[in-house]
Amino acid sequence: MRTALLPLALLALLAASAPAQTYDIVIRGGRVMDPATGLDKVLNVGVDGGEIAVLADYDIEGRTVLEASGRVVAPGFIDLHEHGQSPANYRAQIHDGVTTALELEIGVEDIPSWYAEREGKAPVNYGASISHPYSRNIAEIGKNPGLEGEALMRPLTEDELVKLERRIAMQLGEGAVAVGFGIAYTPGVTQQELNRIFTKAAGYNAVCHVHMRGGYNLENLNELLAAAEASGASLHIVHINSSAKKEAAKYLEAIEAARKRGIDVTTECYPYNQGSTLIQSHLFDDWETNPLYTDKYINEFIWVETGERLNRKTFAEKRKIGGTIITPPGYSMETVEMLVAHPLTMIASDGMWIDQGRAHPRTYGTYSRILGHYVRERKALTLMEALKKMTIMPAERVAGRVPSMRKKGRVEPGMDADLVVFDPNTVIDKGTYQDPAQYSAGFSHVLVNGVITLRDGKFVEDAAGGIAIRAR
Numbered sequence: 001m002r003t004a005l006l007p008l009a010l011l012a013l014l015a016a017s018a019p020a021q022t023y024d025i026v027i028r029g030g031r032v033m034d035p036a037t038g039l040d041k042v043l044n045v046g047v048d049g050g051e052i053a054v055l056a057d058y059d060i061e062g063r064t065v066l067e068a069s070g071r072v073v074a075p076g077f078i079d080l081h082e083h084g085q086s087p088a089n090y091r092a093q094i095h096d097g098v099t100t101a102l103e104l105e106i107g108v109e110d111i112p113s114w115y116a117e118r119e120g121k122a123p124v125n126y127g128a129s130i131s132h133p134y135s136r137n138i139a140e141i142g143k144n145p146g147l148e149g150e151a152l153m154r155p156l157t158e159d160e161l162v163k164l165e166r167r168i169a170m171q172l173g174e175g176a177v178a179v180g181f182g183i184a185y186t187p188g189v190t191q192q193e194l195n196r197i198f199t200k201a202a203g204y205n206a207v208c209h210v211h212m213r214g215g216y217n218l219e220n221l222n223e224l225l226a227a228a229e230a231s232g233a234s235l236h237i238v239h240i241n242s243s244a245k246k247e248a249a250k251y252l253e254a255i256e257a258a259r260k261r262g263i264d265v266t267t268e269c270y271p272y273n274q275g276s277t278l279i280q281s282h283l284f285d286d287w288e289t290n291p292l293y294t295d296k297y298i299n300e301f302i303w304v305e306t307g308e309r310l311n312r313k314t315f316a317e318k319r320k321i322g323g324t325i326i327t328p329p330g331y332s333m334e335t336v337e338m339l340v341a342h343p344l345t346m347i348a349s350d351g352m353w354i355d356q357g358r359a360h361p362r363t364y365g366t367y368s369r370i371l372g373h374y375v376r377e378r379k380a381l382t383l384m385e386a387l388k389k390m391t392i393m394p395a396e397r398v399a400g401r402v403p404s405m406r407k408k409g410r411v412e413p414g415m416d417a418d419l420v421v422f423d424p425n426t427v428i429d430k431g432t433y434q435d436p437a438q439y440s441a442g443f444s445h446v447l448v449n450g451v452i453t454l455r456d457g458k459f460v461e462d463a464a465g466g467i468a469i470r471a472r
């Protein structure tokens with residue numbers, strides 16, 4: 001008995017005299033907020049090997065110490081809807097607190113090459129859906145001219161539909177995170193096509209992320225709910241703000257009712273009342289005959305490259321060249337505020353490719369605009385509610401298909417160290433429609449899988465902590 005006790009006593013003595021553990025990084029003295037658990041407390045965060053190692057209410061040592069007193073420490077933001085997937089986009093998003101940028105709406109043409117291009121180079125975690133519109137182009141005409149191809153206007157033949165199903169299944173097999181649809185850009189889609197592609201998605205436990213058809217009369221939502229119900233697929237309605245416009249409240253009610261019926265449907269919004277898209281797309285095919293397009297209305301379109309407002313002549317010219325525009329206000333800022341605050345919505349940016357240094361301001365400032373304008377200035381929702389919409393809600397939406405997402409969107413020991421440190425009193429977006437290319441203010445530090453990517457408000461050149469978010 002004595003011999004058994006001695007080593008234990010010796011061990012205890014050794015532990016007491018050994019130097020305290022030194023973590024790779026310590027984030028010191030911040031208000032740690034974790035919407036997944038409700039934790040809201042001043043703590044020190046120890047990070048080791050890319051993961052959160054400890055949340056401590058006592059002093060801990062770190063090889064690198066980042067000060068966070070007076071600031072909030074939260075999970076890095078997870079953006080389900082980011083088209084821009086370039087180094088310039090990732091850099092802008094890091095300044096806005098985003099640590100995971102997913103292109104799930106329109107998606108990409110080829111999953112393996114898209115991931116290969118980013119491997120080991122991205123400062124944020126990255127992932128994409130397989131694109132229904134691009135795959136549809138390929139099934140019809142053997143190539144992908146993008147969202148403006150004429151083929152997108154007509155229903156598919158049975159032969160083409162089979163080709164499309166095969167292509168989508170093959171790309172899901174390559175690990176696509178979801179299936180991305182832009183029904184507004186592919187008006188030829190039928191209910192039968194939706195049902196069949198949703199069925200493929202359901203077979204891979206992939207969520208269908210959908211930009212609905214225009215119309216604003218619930219038929220566009222009902223065709224998607226019908227496909228979800230018939231196939232058992234999960235459905236995510238993208239940018240409910242721009243897809244429902246003035247009817248947003250009605251759409252939210254319909255989504256809530258569908259959830260009560262057992263359909264797995266979720267939604268997201270971005271905090272602006274003007275959209276951005278490609279001028280050459282099918283959305284504007286009727287611009288010369290549709291009475292909506294008065295001279296005054298056309299003058300509300302902004303050409304992103306220069307910030308100039310368009311007129312009848314330049315609108316026609318730009319349609320021929322092709323490029324990105326800001327669309328006129330389609331609904332009130334009260335509608336935006338209602339959507340941002342509603343418990344059902346997640347926050348997603350719909351960020352556009354930064355082209356010649358410019359893109360819709362949502363590309364730069366979506367998350368800081370929520371935190372600065374809607375939480376602090378408007379008090380439309382609490383800080384914890386806002387963080388929930390940016391972290392655990394989107395993480396859980398993807399985790400069914402990509403289990404590694406269960407380690408993201410949380411501040412808990414064992415979770416990935418995707419962390420943001422910001423000042424809730426100063427965080428704000430800076431970009432405007434005329435001068436959009438301005439980084440958000442108020443973020444001190446951003447970690448991506450334990451890699452310091454923003455330090456004291458400055459982007460760390462060559463940071464490449466991002467990993468592939470991929471289902472395989």
Ligand SMILES: [Zn+2]
Binds near residue numbers: 238
């Ligand atoms: Zn869209």
